[in-house]
Amino acid sequence: MSHPMNRREILKLIAAGAASTTLASCASTPEARKPLARVIVIGGGYGGATAARYLRLWGGNHIEVYLIERNTNFISCPLSNLVLGGSRQIDDLTMNYAKLRELGVIVLNDEVVSIDASKKRISLKKIADLDYDRLIVSPGIELMHEQITGYSAEAQKRVLHAWKAGPETVALREQLTSMRDGGVYVLSIPKAPYRCPPGPYERASQVAHYFKQAKPRSKVLVLDANEDIVSKKGLFLSAWNDLYKGILQYVPNQEVRELDAMTGTVKTEFDTHKGDVLNVLPPMRAGNLARDAKLITHNNRWCDVDWLSMESTAAKGIHVLGDATLAAPAMPKSASMANNHAKIAAAAILAQVLGEAPNPQPVIANTCYSYVSDSEAVHVTSVHRYDAEKKTLLTVPGSGGVSSARSALEKAYADAWARNIWSDTLG
Amino acid sequence: MYRTLIALMCALYGSFAMAQATDPNLGRNLAAACAICHGTNGVNAGGLPHLAGLPREYIAQQLRDFRDGKRPATIMHQISKGYTESQIEALAAFFAAQPTR
Incomplete structure (x- = not known):
């Protein structure tokens, strides 16, 4: 990250297909194979897994991506109420990180002990410390049992x-x-x-x-x-x-x-x-990882972010995704939003690595289905666009809404939403 | 008054479109939001329309028809209203250019 202009120039050469002799002649040297940046993602839920995947999809081998997750499997919260209703089993909602690994993401089944933002370094339980250029924290929520x-x-x-x-x-x-x-x-x-x-x-x-x-x-x-x-x-x-x-x-x-x-x-x-x-269900706040890294800025519960990049307002170089963020107006804490936050962060980090400005106007969309029985579902949807004056994402006037009525068709769409967000998040 | 407004809107639209034309990742970034239902890069994982590789003008027209209430929908009429004409064009161009698998 210390020489963005050089990297930018290199990437531009690669993109243009120019100076092929230069590239070919240095391609065998270790320096040329070195990625331009290392991004560590902590938390392999909807936010973190999507960020890891899109950094590789969009950045290829130029970005070295670590995903640190303490659980060996991904278990989906969306659709988990169906396990209570009896129409799904927990195994239907349990997936793994194999396809992210195939994509080149270094998935570590480990737990973060601490984050040192000034040294850009994390400490882990099982392996030695890791340095990063950019850190993404997608810690989910903590339940505040002590409030009851x-x-x-x-x-x-x-x-x-x-x-x-x-x-x-x-x-x-x-x-x-x-x-x-x-x-x-x-x-x-x-x-x-x-x-x-x-x-x-x-x-x-x-x-x-x-x-x-x-x-x-x-x-x-x-x-x-x-x-x-x-x-x-x-x-x-x-x-x-x-x-x-x-x-x-x-x-x-x-x-x-x-x-x-x-x-x-x-x-x-x-x-x-x-x-x-x-x-x-007790009250909730951002996960302990966010608290320990001093990323919680609002009401002792949530993390403020810059919505152009998802970078924490409290710590440079650390991006926060998902339910842990202090939501923008009318933005739900949902899997859809965590997945979309991840893409804003991935795009912004890649732009930063190339020395470019982030996308000035992100537009993201939320879609949440709820199953009201084993055969019918309903939805709510909203489109959120960055407002440069208010510096946040606002719903686009006239857009969004809910189902006109519950239906079997929307149940089929809900099932399809699940299949697609799972594959978009995990590969 | 009406004419002035139209002229102003055209000027704004023009500058907006130009600003967007300078961002090669605009379509990619916008389309990423569609992936949760339509699949990564419009390649559907099952149960909803596959968008990758469809003709650009067809995709743009469907979005406009959803937006204008000409094509019935459960949800797309609500989502399509969140996008400007130039964003619809960028989305359509992106999906049309994607490999179907």
């Missing part, structure tokens, strides 16, 4: 969030299948912003769908800390009214402040509710 009295480490063994797809998803499904018919499942939703705005309402729908099929005397009780349904309100209300009347009850303005895992009780400001299965 009684949500201790012990209580967390019994009361699950299942808001990170994986073993908890399977364990919550087991709690539901072993629950008595006539039991109550309580889902509590924190105040926005949280990961996946429509996710809790989809989950309520999926559990209600399962009860309707298998345990028709059981109930779903949704306690929402928000004053109303946060996303796709009309579509969820109509699905609940048409499909789950008498099974699903929705109560707004119910912020859970305390729980008792042994008695299955949750307390809000004025009310106490009991359930056979408690599924309490």
Whole structure:
């Protein structure tokens, strides 16, 4: 990164196909084979994996890309509510990083101990320190259990969030299948912003769908800390009214402040509710990796970024992606957005390596499907364009919207969305 | 008044198009957002239209028809309204130039 002009000139020569003798004569020297920059990506979710992939797709061998991920597999949060509803298995949502490796990404199954932004160096648990030219941090979310009295480490063994797809998803499904018919499942939703705005309402729908099929005397009780349904309100209300009347009850303005895992009780400001299965989503913030690297700038929870490059406003040379960012106005914390953030960052980093200005007007689009049963789905979509005056991404007036009605066709599109975003993210 | 507005819009559009013409990655960067449903570089992984290698004018016309409500859609009428005419042109040119596999 210290000689961008030289690199730029080299790349221009390569692009033009000129000076072939010069290139050919030095192609065998180690110097010529050296990549122009090393980018380390930490976190192999939708944001990080997409960034690693697009840096290689767009930058080829000129960019050396590391992807550090502590889990061996990628498990998709989108569609994981279907595991609770019974129409998908966790294995359907479990993928690996083999195709990223084929593309030349150096995927390390390791955990980052610390980031030194001034030395541009990271420390890892298993291997020696690594230097970087650019760092991408895609840390996901941390659940703030401490905000709810009684949500201790012990209580967390019994009361699950299942808001990170994986073993908890399977364990919550087991709690539901072993629950008595006539039991109550309580889902509590924190105040926005949280990961996946429509996710809790989809989950309520999926559990209600399962009860309707298998345990028709059981109930779903949704306690929402928000004053109303946060996303796709009309579509969820109509699905609940048409499909789950008498099974699903929705109560707004119910912020859970305390729980008792042994008695299955949750307390809000004025009310106490009991359930056979408690599924309490605590408030959320950017992942610990972001906190430890001092990237959290807003409200002790989220990371501010420059939306032209996704570079942290708190640390030069470090880009932050996905749910951990302080979202631009009306931008959801979603897999679609994390995937799109990654492409803004990849393009900006490549431009920077070449000594060029980043794209002055990124345009990205969000598409989120929610399954309201095993056979029908709904969507919300939005297009976000960079506003140079306000220095953020704003939704384009007149664009975006939600489904006109739930349908089987949109369920097929939701399945196709999943196949395509998985292959776009992982190869 | 109306004429002045049109003239102003043309001038703005012209300068915008020129500014965009200088960025060789414009189409690539815009098209990257479509990949979550239509596949990387428009090569579909299954279940939705494959865009790579379709004729440029066909792609542009479909986007305009979605935008103007001439082609019925579940979602594309909402997404296409987020793009300017020159962005539609850039998207169409990018996808048309992609290998089909």
